[in-house]
Amino acid sequence: MTLWKRFITNRGALLGLAILIAVILVALLAPVLYPRGPWAMVQRPFLVPFTTDGLPLGTDTLGRDVLAGLVYGARVSLLVGLVSTVMALLIGVPLGALAGFYGKWVDEGAMRFTEFFQTIPNFALAIVLVAILEPTLTSITIAIAIVSWPPVARLVRAEVMSVTKREYVDAARLAGLSNMHILIRQVLPNTVSPIIVMASLMVATAILLESSLSFLGLGDPNIMSWGFQIGAARTVIRSAWWLSFFPGVAIVLTVLALNLIGEGLNDALNPHLARKGRS
Amino acid sequence: MSVISISDLSIALPRGADREFAVQDCSYDIAAGEILCVVGESGSGKSMTANAVMGLLPEGVSVAKGKAEFGGKDILTVSEAEQRALRGDRIAMIFQEPMTALNPLMRIGDQIAEVFEAHNRHRPAERREKALALIREVQLPDPEKIIRAYPFQLSGGQRQRAMIAMALALEPELLIADEPTTALDVTTQAQILKLILDLREKRGMAVMFITHDFGVVAEIADRVIVMRYGEIVERGNATEVLENPQHDYTKRLLAAIPSGLVGQSTEVAKAPALEIRNLEKTYKTGGGLFRERRDVRAIDNVSLTISRGEVLGLVGESGSGKSTLGRAVVRLVAPDAGEVIVGGTDLAALSDSELRAARHKVQMVFQDPYASLNPRHRVMRALTDGPIAKGVPKDKARARARELMETVGLGADAVDRFPHEFSGGQRQRIGIARALAMDPELIIADEAVSALDVSIQAQVLDLLRDLRTRFDLSILFITHDLRVAAQLCDRIAVMQKGKLVEIGPVSEVFLNPQHSYTQALLAAVPGGGWGQAAE
Numbered sequence: 001m002t003l004w005k006r007f008i009t010n011r012g013a014l015l016g017l018a019i020l021i022a023v024i025l026v027a028l029l030a031p032v033l034y035p036r037g038p039w040a041m042v043q044r045p046f047l048v049p050f051t052t053d054g055l056p057l058g059t060d061t062l063g064r065d066v067l068a069g070l071v072y073g074a075r076v077s078l079l080v081g082l083v084s085t086v087m088a089l090l091i092g093v094p095l096g097a098l099a100g101f102y103g104k105w106v107d108e109g110a111m112r113f114t115e116f117f118q119t120i121p122n123f124a125l126a127i128v129l130v131a132i133l134e135p136t137l138t139s140i141t142i143a144i145a146i147v148s149w150p151p152v153a154r155l156v157r158a159e160v161m162s163v164t165k166r167e168y169v170d171a172a173r174l175a176g177l178s179n180m181h182i183l184i185r186q187v188l189p190n191t192v193s194p195i196i197v198m199a200s201l202m203v204a205t206a207i208l209l210e211s212s213l214s215f216l217g218l219g220d221p222n223i224m225s226w227g228f229q230i231g232a233a234r235t236v237i238r239s240a241w242w243l244s245f246f247p248g249v250a251i252v253l254t255v256l257a258l259n260l261i262g263e264g265l266n267d268a269l270n271p272h273l274a275r276k277g278r279s
Numbered sequence: 280m281s282v283i284s285i286s287d288l289s290i291a292l293p294r295g296a297d298r299e300f301a302v303q304d305c306s307y308d309i310a311a312g313e314i315l316c317v318v319g320e321s322g323s324g325k326s327m328t329a330n331a332v333m334g335l336l337p338e339g340v341s342v343a344k345g346k347a348e349f350g351g352k353d354i355l356t357v358s359e360a361e362q363r364a365l366r367g368d369r370i371a372m373i374f375q376e377p378m379t380a381l382n383p384l385m386r387i388g389d390q391i392a393e394v395f396e397a398h399n400r401h402r403p404a405e406r407r408e409k410a411l412a413l414i415r416e417v418q419l420p421d422p423e424k425i426i427r428a429y430p431f432q433l434s435g436g437q438r439q440r441a442m443i444a445m446a447l448a449l450e451p452e453l454l455i456a457d458e459p460t461t462a463l464d465v466t467t468q469a470q471i472l473k474l475i476l477d478l479r480e481k482r483g484m485a486v487m488f489i490t491h492d493f494g495v496v497a498e499i500a501d502r503v504i505v506m507r508y509g510e511i512v513e514r515g516n517a518t519e520v521l522e523n524p525q526h527d528y529t530k531r532l533l534a535a536i537p538s539g540l541v542g543q544s545t546e547v548a549k550a551p552a553l554e555i556r557n558l559e560k561t562y563k564t565g566g567g568l569f570r571e572r573r574d575v576r577a578i579d580n581v582s583l584t585i586s587r588g589e590v591l592g593l594v595g596e597s598g599s600g601k602s603t604l605g606r607a608v609v610r611l612v613a614p615d616a617g618e619v620i621v622g623g624t625d626l627a628a629l630s631d632s633e634l635r636a637a638r639h640k641v642q643m644v645f646q647d648p649y650a651s652l653n654p655r656h657r658v659m660r661a662l663t664d665g666p667i668a669k670g671v672p673k674d675k676a677r678a679r680a681r682e683l684m685e686t687v688g689l690g691a692d693a694v695d696r697f698p699h700e701f702s703g704g705q706r707q708r709i710g711i712a713r714a715l716a717m718d719p720e721l722i723i724a725d726e727a728v729s730a731l732d733v734s735i736q737a738q739v740l741d742l743l744r745d746l747r748t749r750f751d752l753s754i755l756f757i758t759h760d761l762r763v764a765a766q767l768c769d770r771i772a773v774m775q776k777g778k779l780v781e782i783g784p785v786s787e788v789f790l791n792p793q794h795s796y797t798q799a800l801l802a803a804v805p806g807g808g809w810g811q812a813a814e
Binding site: 166171181 | 635647664668
């Protein structure tokens with residue numbers, strides 16, 4: 001059975017995929033849906049949702065359209081999530097691969113370096129980095145990448161170590177292939193499945209991290225994001241609940257979708273490890 | 280009086296499996312004090328019946344029809360609770376891999392006592408006494424110490440004895456043994472077989488012994504059942520089946536067994552293909568702050584030569600260093616000292632880049648046909664990567680790959696397929712083709728046929744013999760199976776604890792072994808008596 005066929009037998013994963021595609025579409029179509037952007041003041045403040053035509057989710061403290069904010073926030077969340085994950089993979093995969101493949105002092109060095117990052121709490125490090133670099137979209141993305149690569153490096157290292165012990169790697173050595181060739185062409189392709197699964201979950205974590213940073217006011221002040229919306233609304237949470245509720249729902253749904261996809265990919269890529277009872 | 284009587288048992292496989300029934304219309308019974316051997320190759324359904332009796336069928340597999348009467352009840356239909364009461368108490372089972380069948384975090388004594396506890400037998404204080412008595416009964420050395428040991432501290436044979444002690448704890452009427460000696464060395468296997476025979480004698484229990492090895496059958500069976508594709512193709516007394524098989528399949532199986540008949544080795548006196556001089560390799564473990572350093576001399580001053588066109592068999596038990604020697608020759612393991620001379624160059628002394636250029640001179644065929652091919656590469660790539668790296672033009676390498684697949688009997692078109700589309704034996708052929716693709720001066724076959732069923736094993740051995748005569752190959756054939764070694768090799772080298780204890784022509788070593796270890800090894804070969812048509 002092909003990967004895709006196994007994937008679509010998992011209903012949760014399909015649901016996740018549907019939600020994610022919807023979020024991506026909304027993000028792409030944002031300028032078409034709201035050409036005036038998320039910052040425009042369109043009505044008087046604190047309009048309750050579902051009461052005014054054209055403003056289904058009401059307005060915020062400054063009279064901005066909440067739905068427009070959500071739509072533009074989707075772009076930021078997805079962008080930060082994807083780019084920071086790619087960056088984290090670019091740091092973690094090579095480091096882990098080299099450590100696992102060469103072992104000995106290369107491994108020692110790389111892993112002590114990784115542990116150095118792992119001993120500092122993720123979120124605290126991210127806050128410090130953003131505070132030093134001043135909050136822009138780029139610096140937030142970099143900060144998130146820097147705090148999220150260590151688990152990738154450890155995973156890749158472990159996978160590479162186990163694949164390197166396989167006999168086909170010995171055979172490749174005997175064939176006189178160079179170490180780099182063996183690592184890149186023979187070993188790494190066989191470690192891809194867990195990396196894909198982990199990456200899908202990392203996107204979700206990155207979205208959460210970005211929201212948390214924005215919530216604390218460390219987001220890019222020029223960019224409307226879900227976390228920023230919740231953060232801005234926290235002072236009025238008792239009088240205008242919808243201002244923090246809807247961005248919160250958006251975060252929950254997107255993160256849930258990514259987790260479902262990650263789990264579905266895991267089951268599809270490792271059919272032998274898939275939980276029992278599903279045929 | 281039969282202890283268990285199985286009638287018309289059919290076990291259904293889940294849909295989409297390669298056949299409808301794992302076991303079909305299978306009936307047999309086992310009397311008290313009788314050893315019944317169920318023989319078959321992998322996939323024959325020989326273990327399934329036992330699993331059904333124990334209520335251990337894997338998910339998706341179910342009993343379709345039939346009965347298994349044990350103690351006046353059909354144990355296939357009794358409730359889970361009743362089945363649990365039977366298990367361990369009146370029916371016990373031992374498995375192939377004792378390391379995974381024992382709980383690694385529990386002391387041996389506690390594991391045996393746990394069996395009593397599960398069935399509410401004896402008071403806690405007595406349980407220990409009983410456990411100790413059992414450990415004595417299965418002849419484990421130093422029972423007081425063993426009872427407090429963890430599984431990883433025991434050897435494979437000792438673990439299997441501990442498993443047997445657990446199985447015997449409640450004096451079962453039926454013991455099911457599923458390939459209990461397959462993972463063990465010959466000498467250990469011989470001891471375990473003797474233990475099972477002794478216990479049968481002493482306790483009068485019925486034994487269902489599942490195996491693929493006719494040598495083992497000859498050693499212990501009273502009656503034999505031969506299975507293929509889930510059906511019983513032959514049954515009868517052990518001597519009858521072994522000496523006068525009726526069914527074609529049984530005949531073929533028996534014929535496929537390397538017979539122990541020792542051929543006269545061909546005289547080879549050409550230039551040496553491989554010369555090993557004073558090779559040494561020591562593994563150091565521990566050496567930390569709190570542990571004493573432990574040195575294991577895997578290769579202890581070994582010297583030998585292999586002539587052009589000669590097959591040298593390297594035999595020994597696990598841990599004897601034979602695989603390390605093979606790997607040291609190709610420098611997958613770096614030797615500590617000594618020379619490995621192939622075609623005039625000392626491989627052991629080359630630098631990494633020089634070595635890469637010289638790699639093609641010695642190639643290896645690996646043991647595990649499932650791990651030795653990259654699952655993501657097509658066969659073509661497996662066969663051409665090496666030659667291309669060596670500098671052979673792409674077209675030429677591809678043409679050669681097709682030719683080689685034809686040579687090993689898989690057909691040129693098979694190059695475009697992925698490894699998972701092949702069976703174990705076919706993969707091993709691909710492994711051989713990959714080695715040949717490099718035009719090596721020496722091939723090292725490390726347990727190359729050990730993971731295969733006997734009939735497949737025979738085919739691969741035939742292929743090796745054929746290739747050898749056609750291409751005048753020099754082979755270092757590493758194996759633990761003396762019968763296989765006798766079939767293929769011109770000379771035999773015996774290793775024990777890293778030392779080369781004996782080397783000589785096959786007929787010399789087998790018929791007139793000099794070293795006491797070689798004699799012990801030969802004596803331990805199961806079924807040695809009936810196959811040994813020497814000269």
